[in-house]
Amino acid sequence: MTAQAKEGRPEGAVSTPPSPAPPAIKLVGISKAFGPVQANKDISISVQPGTIHGIIGENGAGKSTLMSILYGFYKADKGDIYISGQKTEIPDSQAAIAAGIGMVFQHFKLVENFSVLENVILGAEDGALLRPSLAKARKSLTELSAEYGLDVDPDAIIEDIGVGMQQRVEILKALYRQAEILILDEPTGVLTPAEADQLFRILDRLRDEGKTIILITHKLREIMEITNTVSVMRRGEMTATVKTSETDPAHLAEMMVGRKVLLRVDKEPAKLGDEVLAVENLQVTDEKGVLRLKGVSLNVRAGEVLGIAGVAGNGQSELLAVLGGMMPGSGTIRVNGQEIDLTGKDSNGQTRRARGIAHVPEDRQTAGLIMEFSAWENIIFGYHTDEQYQSGVLMDNSGIIKLAGEQMDRFDVRPPNPRLSAKNFSGGNQQKIVLAREIERNPDLLLIGQPTRGVDIGAIEFIHKQIIALRDSGKAILLVSVELEEIMSLSDRIAVMFDGHIMGERLPSETDEKELGLLMAGVNEETA
Amino acid sequence: MDKMPAWADAVLVPLISLILAGVLSALVILAIGESPVEAVNYMVKGAFGSTNGWGYTLYYATNFMFTGLAVAVAFHARMFNIGGEGQAMLGGLGVALVCLYIPWPHWSLALIGSITGAAIFGALWAAIPAYLQARRGSHIVITTIMFNFIAFSVLNYVLVNVLKPAGAMDPATAKFPEATHLPTLHDMLAPLGIAFSKSSPANVTLFVALAACVGVYYLIWRTKLGYEIRAYGFSESGAVYAGISPFKIIMVVMLLSGALAGGMAVNNVMGEAERLVMNSVEGAGFIGIAVALMGRSHPFGVFLAAILFGFLYQGGAEMAFWTKIPRELVVVIQALVILFTGALDNMVRMPLEKMFLAMRKKGDA
The missing domain is CATH 3.40.50.300 (P-loop containing nucleotide triphosphate hydrolases)
Known part of the structure; x- marks a missing residue:
């Protein structure tokens, strides 16, 4: 070493x-x-x-x-x-x-409606005319593809091929440029x-x-x-x-x-209580008119963590959004036995919170926090209309600042300065601010999306402990994460989503990454 | 870590921009063979050298405070309301109707009535573009600027066909009744033993504008609504997550903005002209954009910027009167100020940020 x-x-x-x-x-x-x-x-x-x-x-x-x-x-x-x-x-x-040197970025830089071939030569054309470049590229593309076992169809349109294939196109782009x-x-x-x-x-x-x-x-x-x-x-x-x-x-x-x-999460077996969340045949259509949830049913009981596994973009985000009141949907959702509105003006984040649903959104930078707001303004975000934060017609700013300081202490947010803008905290500390806000309300149900995305290892440990502590206090938790390890270690039950469906449910003790991986890819060996 | 101390951002950047605009203006004046020193002399003397000059400067500044606040409020929700001109025109119509058709016993009541009328008409004029934005996604910049033209035509029609007294030649309403005449600064300061110019148009509306500045400050930074407006302005998806209705915010903020722009009519229509004429707004709606930009959408900044533009207006008029510098050049100078403080903001900001960074590094080392 x-x-x-x-x-x-x-x-x-x-x-x-x-x-x-x-x-x-x-x-x-x-x-x-x-x-x-x-x-x-x-x-x-x-x-x-x-x-x-x-x-x-x-x-x-x-x-x-x-x-x-x-x-x-x-x-x-x-x-x-x-x-x-x-x-x-x-x-x-x-x-x-x-x-x-060739670089494959985390977020691909491909033109969606171009073919693989066109994407590969983009920026590396030989002259003003495309045809000769394309012909030349096709030849070397086929060679490269064969040489490295990339197996890419040069005429496929990017938006029609899977993410894994798109990544290979990025690799091909680099290789074509003789990286x-x-x-x-x-x-x-x-x-x-x-x-x-x-x-x-x-x-x-x-x-x-x-x-x-x-x-x-x-x-x-x-x-x-x-x-x-x-x-x-x-x-x-x-x-x-x-x-x-x-x-x-x-x-x-x-x-x-x-x-x-501590890489492993220590936890006691779940002490299950009553059913807190019941979802039946939930359907969600997004703004473009695409059906993103195709009849999802699931339930979460008090004292358990239900983990939703799946590759990003298979409907998990929409599930959280509709449960959190950010998006309309159809079907039924019951919380503590009572049905909640899924459309109309009574379906929003505020009414959801009033029903005991707290929501740590997948993207803290565009939803969970207002980055330009200071920590104290963020610590009441979504709860800002609560009576306790008002003093007459004005907001009780000094009271909120004090409260923020206390909560930031309890959740080990560093630096514990409520007047600092959210954007000046590290990813992990930003997430702790969101968690402090949502967990301190003592919700019946916590929706939590990608709890540790962009969060450093030290903070991951802390966040996982907080989630388990909330579960042990008898709350229901719906966890969505693309990190399979996280799902495996936190969940009491795992549901796998694929293409807007729940592909199946497994107990973490009775499954492994391989089986979950197949479910995530849409293969269910039990039914097949 | 912030790049610059707050004072540099709020004071130094606009100040340097102003100086640059001034230097360039001086060069232009030199180029046409006049003396910049003399020009500045006349401008300052004209705007601040007498109570008459002060009266005009403050009168213009009052207009710009209203239109500047209108733009500033909307901008906190990232709505770019450039329809202040039309909203102020319609506000004038509201003031005229209130003053002409309601028999007021005293100016103070008439003032409250006109503020209400101006605010409602201005707000309604902003409501249509706001609704189109909130429900249909029609861009607010396009719709509000179109509504300026529509406002002009509407006002023209109403003045010519409805409100013009029989037999009058110009498209204007009758003079408002005596009881609606607002006290000028001369009237108000006389009891205190201060002799303020009798002929200047500054009037009690100045204090309404100042109150509006304070009110906007409290609204934006101290109330629930202001919190929601700012949250929406920074992140729409964040607002939706928190359960803040984008529709509500767009509507409320544009109604407020329109009401503020309309409020300007209390100053120019009721306080100064005492009747409604065509083109009474005289571009103050557009100056409001520059005022809000320069004032960083903060009410105190808007206040200062409004005074500055009041000075440019009044001082510019005096300069054109006393020197051979043509009136058009005054517009050039105003344009340069807008250009430097608004559009070229980053030109000053970036080197300044670098300078502060370098200084900090030296301090650390």
């Missing part, structure tokens, strides 16, 4: 034992500051050709900044970049491509477990063909599964670079957070 991070200052003096080829990428002393925030601090790293190198770190640790510097989106304040031993300036992404080094940013976030496995097979093959791959992720499992070496980043610094075979998840997590982390 060598901490290579600290080397590299007397440049080249300490290098890895005799390796024939120079490192594919070598960064020396990279620093980058955004205003007062030091996003990258004196980072040195060297990646051997033909390997998969993982970069792991919490949100805000500086992984993305580092990769953006490598891809020419940002310019480093200090430090040098060497590509295959050559010192290289990368002022923009064109230069990065010319240097043989020798591929950077993948959180590539499995949108994939089913099966699709992720497929991706890993492709990456394996690329590595065998001599490509160098940098995999940015926060999932320890992926690092362990596929990388050769792994670098850990924390607070803008590269804290360690180790051989994957010489480490384990617990140790990596500790290096990421800087202290020991």
Whole structure:
């Protein structure tokens, strides 16, 4: 276990034992500051050709900044970049491509209504006329596709193909531009477990063909599964670079957070109470007229966590939205035995809250919080019309500020300053503000979507504990998450959603990731 | 971490913009062979050198406070109401009807009546674009600007065909009755022993405008409604999550905005002209946009910006009167101020932010 991070200052003096080829990428002393925030601090790293190198770190640790510097989106304040031993300036992404670097972003940059072929040549056309470029591209695309087992139809339209396939198009785009080094940013976030496995097979093959791959992720499992070496980043610094075979998840997590982390959630068996939420044949049509929920039925009892697993975009968001009063629907929803309105003006977030439903939305930045509002304004968001926050015709601002301070203390929000704008808190602390607000109301039912998305490991532990504590106090919890591990460890029952349906329900003790993965992909072996 | 201290954002940026606009204006004046120093001299003297000048400056500023607040309130919900002109025209119609057709015993009651009339008419004129935006998604910028033209035509029709006294030649109403005449600053300050110019149009409406500034402050930052308006303005999906109805917010905020714009008519129609004429608004609705921009949509900022534009209006008129600088150049100067404080805001802001960052870094090191 060598901490290579600290080397590299007397440049080249300490290098890895005799390796024939120079490192594919070598960064020396990279620093980058955004205003007062030091996003990258004196980072040195060297990646051997033909390997998969993982970069792991919490949100805000500086992984993305580092990769953006490598891809020419940002310019480093200090430090040098060497590509295959050559010192290289990368002022923009064109230069990065010319240097043989390809990037697959977390959010794909594809034109939805273009074909695969058109997307691949976009920006790399040879001349003013498209035909020759297309013909040439088709040939090399077929070759590339075969060489790396990508299996992509060049004439398919992007919007018609699945997410996993779209990702392969992104990889193809990079390969078509003769990338020798591929950077993948959180590539499995949108994939089913099966699709992720497929991706890993492709990456394996690329590595065998001599490509160098940098995999940015926060999932320890992926690092362990596929990388050769792994670098850990924390607070803008590269804290360690180790051989994957010489480490384990617990140790990596500790290096990421800087202290020991409980990866498993400890919980007692559920003490089930009465049925709190009953949903029958729920249908939801979105603004574009697409049927997103196609008759969903489920129930949640007091004292249990029902986890909804599924790949993003299979109706989970709509389920939360309609339960939280953000969207109209049809069918019946009963809370504590009483039916609630699903349409009309009495169907909104306020009336839902009055019925004892608290909602931690999937996206805290656009829904759960008003980023420009200060923490104290956010701590009553959605409950701001409650009598207790008014003093005459005005709002009781000083009272709310005091209350916010107390709640922020209880939920360990750092810094505990209620006057700070929400946007100035880290992801984890923003989520704690939302949780404090919703859990402190002591709701009968908590809807919670992606509770730990973009949240650092340390805060994940805290958030999971809060959810379990609420369950143990006899409340019903409906949990939606795309993180299968999270669903498995928190839920007392798991329902899997696919294409607007509940594909099936399982007990966590009687299922595994493989079975859930199949359900998430729409395959139900029991009925098939 | 904020990039700049709040005072720099609120004071320094507009100030530098103003100075830049001033420098450029000076160059323009130099270019036509006149002396900028002399011009500034006349402007300042004309606007602030006498109680008469003050009276006009404050009169214009009163108009701009109303229209500026109108734009500012709507902007907190990210509604860009550029229909202040039309709403103020209709507000004038409301004032005229109230003053002409209700026999008021005393000006104070008439004032309350006119404020109500102006607010209702202005609000109703804003209500139609608001409804179209809230229900049909028709863009508020397009509809409000169209409604300015419609307002002009409506007013023209009503004045010519309905309200014009028989035999009169110009499209205007009859003079309002004596009991509706508002006390001017001269009338109000005389008992205190202050001799304020008798001929200047500044009147009691100034205090209504100041009260409106204070009221808007409380509304936006201290009430439930203001909280909802700001929340909606920052994030519509956030508002929906919290159970705030976008329809309600758009309607309420536009009605308020229209009412404020309409309120201007109390000053110019009732307080100054004492009858309703065509084109009584004289572009104050549009100046309101610049005032709100420069005032950062904050009532105190709107107050200061309104005074500034009052100064530009009055001082500009005086400058044109006493120098060979043509009146059109005054408009150029006003335009430069709007350009620098509104449109080119970032030109000043960005280097300033960088400067503050550099200073902070030095401080840290």
